[in-house]
Amino acid sequence: SQKIEQNSEALNIQEGKTATLTCNYTNYSPAYLQWYRQDPGRGPVFLLLIRENEKEKRKERLKVTFDTTLKQSLFHITASQPADSATYLCALDMYSGAGSYQLTFGKGTKLSVIP
């Protein structure tokens, strides 16, 4: 069965450093991969989507890479700030039939940026 692993359940880093979160998957070849942010008591919020033919995507201080050979995506936050503290979820688009796709989420990595 398909499996998505986000290697760290929790990650603590110092303010100003670059946070790097890892998402690995097995038994699946997604065409797309998405990253979401979830704050306590709230729903996930979309951050970035990367396609299989894109090696890297950037949005302000965020950068995502997608290596389909390694079956891995890395999510980077540069110049991290305490406001970046949240749980970050990796999600794969899986085809569910009739032209529809469903997102399968990893368990997330809880990032804490320490002032």
Add this chain to the structure above:
Amino acid sequence: DTAVSQTPKYLVTQMGNDKSIKCEQNLGHDTMYWYKQDSKKFLKIMFSYNNKELIINETVPNRFSPKSPDKAHLNLHINSLELGDSAVYFCASSHSGGIDTQYFGPGTRLTVL
């Protein structure tokens, strides 16, 4: 303006009861979803639905049923609630059922006693 809203935010009920959670989106999206997030924070798709088709995750018990009065609403009805149904339920929507960004509601925390 709230894009995806859910009511109630909290729901506490006894085992065996039937309850509904309502979801509304004002984004004009064609596809809506229900997710369950359990105590281990694992977010899992339950249903996806557009005006053409309902796709059900095979692991969802048939006590759970989505009901859509119109394109902007997808309610979740649960019969004969069990302790294991306690979780946070999220509604979401997307422009289409294809590869697309999903917009999530704030969640409904269901506690079954």
